[in-house]
Amino acid sequence: MHTNIDEIAADTFRFSAFIPDVGPTGMTFNQFLIRDDEPLLFHTPATANFSRWSPRRSPRSCR
Numbered sequence: 001m002h003t004n005i006d007e008i009a010a011d012t013f014r015f016s017a018f019i020p021d022v023g024p025t026g027m028t029f030n031q032f033l034i035r036d037d038e039p040l041l042f043h044t045p046a047t048a049n050f051s052r053w054s055p056r057r058s059p060r061s062c063r
Contacts, residue, residue, distance in 0.1 A: 011035040 003017040013033045020026040032042040 008032075 001017055001019050003015055006014050006016070008014050011034060013035070015031040015033065016028055017030075018026055018028050032040075034040040034042075
């Protein structure tokens with residue numbers, strides 16, 4: 001698995017991971033992080049993958 005991290009706007013980042021083992025052609029999962037006083041991690045893949053992307057902070061900071 002390879003993950004790209006791109007700043008798509010000021011203080012807004014996209015984590016994009018291509019997983020080749022999913023389906024016949026693979027699948028791309030995206031997460032978005034907004035850096036702020038209270039950061040927001042917007043998680044789009046299956047919940048089983050959340051721990052891979054979650055900052056090591058309190059749950060409140062990931063809202």
